[in-house]
Structure formats: structure tokens, C-alpha cells
Amino acid sequence: MITLPDLHPDAKALTVFREHRGEPRTYTIAEAPGGRHSIERTLFVAAKVGYVAVPVPGQAGYAVLDILDGEDQPVQELSIPSRRAFVWWYHKLRLRMERDDHR
Incomplete structure (x- = not known):
């Protein structure tokens, strides 16, 4: 198992x-429904x-993987190491690609 740093207090x-x-x-x-504990x-x-x-x-x-504070500003970064891991996060967080209106 990988040891991660402590989660930022503002996560x-x-x-x-x-x-x-x-x-x-x-x-x-993806807002954390259970707050810090669920993250x-x-x-x-x-x-x-x-x-x-x-x-x-x-x-x-x-x-x-950006960990955000209450104002949606990054306070911590972690790495998603592989495509398989990305797909897991994509489904787990119910992510969708942000639309880029500048194209």
C-alpha cells in the first residue's frame, strides 16, 4: 500500500x-458528501x-488529482498513475469533462 501525506485540513x-x-x-x-472523512x-x-x-x-x-478547498482552489495534489486508475476515479467521482467555450 502507498503511504499518502496527511489530507490538507481545508479539503x-x-x-x-x-x-x-x-x-x-x-x-x-466532486463535492465530498461526507466531508473530509469521505475524502x-x-x-x-x-x-x-x-x-x-x-x-x-x-x-x-x-x-x-486536485484536492480543493471550500472555494474550489487547489490545496493539495496527488498523482493518478495509470489509465486504469483514471477510469476508476472517473466513475467513483462521476466526473465529466468541463466544456471549453474558447474553442
């Missing part, structure tokens, strides 16, 4: 960012199966 929600074919993709924000529990399960990791400087994972 309220999660989202994902990744690049696909050189284009940035952002995803919807901790989800991260615990994800760490057990290898679906989240501590970011390694200079090594890009498949995607970035």
Missing part, C-alpha cells in the same frame, strides 16, 4: 486534470489498490 472536494493528445482537460468538481476514506481505498500516488518531481503520472 472539501476533488477534481482531475490531465493532458490528452497535448490538450489540457479539466473535469467537473480520506476514498483516498485510503485508492491507495490500497494503487490508484493514487504521491507525485514524483520530473515524472508525470497519467493525471493529477
Whole structure:
């Protein structure tokens, strides 16, 4: 099992960012229904199966898991290491790609 750093005290929600074919993709924000405890529990399960990791400087994972505060600002980042892990997070958080109105 991967050991993760302590969850930031202001953690309220999660989202994902990744690049696909050189284009940035952002995803919807998933509010934690059970608050901080539900984020901790989800991260615990994800760490057990290898679906989240501590970011390694200079090594890009498949995607970035952003932990957000109550104002939807990132307060912590973790790595989603693989496509399989990304698909798990996508379904777990019921993510959808944010629409880009600038195209």
C-alpha cells in the first residue's frame, strides 16, 4: 500500500486534470458528501489498490488529482498513475469533462 501525506485540513472536494493528445482537460468538481472523512476514506481505498500516488518531481503520472478547498482552489495534489486508475476515479467521482467555450 502507498503511504499518502496527511489530507490538507481545508479539503472539501476533488477534481482531475490531465493532458490528452497535448490538450489540457479539466473535469467537473466532486463535492465530498461526507466531508473530509469521505475524502480520506476514498483516498485510503485508492491507495490500497494503487490508484493514487504521491507525485514524483520530473515524472508525470497519467493525471493529477486536485484536492480543493471550500472555494474550489487547489490545496493539495496527488498523482493518478495509470489509465486504469483514471477510469476508476472517473466513475467513483462521476466526473465529466468541463466544456471549453474558447474553442
